[in-house]
Amino acid sequence: MNIKWQKNAGFTLIELLIVIFIIGILTGVVSLTIRHDRGSSQLPSRSDLLTELLALGQQEAIMRSRATGVYVRKQGFKFAYLQEDSWLALPASGPFRQRQLQAGQHYRLLLDDDKPALLLDDYPEDPQIIFYPSSEATPFSLFLEKDNGEHQWRLQGDLYGDISTALAAEP
DSSP, X not given: OOOOOOOOOSOOHHHHHHHHHHHHHHHHHHHHHHOOOHHHHHHHHHHHHHXXXXXXXXXXXXXXXXXXXXXXXXXXXXXXXXXXXXXXXXXXXXXXXXXXOOTTEEEEEEETTSOEEOOOSSOOSSOSEEEOTTSOBOOEEEEEEETTSXXXXXXXXXXXXXXXXXXXXXX
């Protein structure tokens, strides 16, 4: 009896891993070179991040049974919690750390009565947005804008704590 072994036609695991690795490197290089306007491409990701952080702040208020506040200024924001009668900053590390915008970007805040809140270079005495343990919140519209007015994202929060993000139609 004459037995012949046939070599299987195909790729080895090492060959496949090398090809996947090369494709990953090329994809990273191409994505870094394609970005034209970093400022405008970062607005959607920054607005998504802020939406998630606000939702996390709301969950923090519910889980810990204490109000969580958000201080907003023209170039950044930070979180605090209410203990007795005073607002204390949340830990400086982790998701609730103070955040800053890049040059050429700013926030604009409208509170529940659609009156613009005055945003300065420094933080106000009390937070403008408050999430309560009952899952209610301060109604607000927070705009993330470029200084030249080209791009604008709107984060909307209602009394029931629902937060949404959309590209704003008008400045």
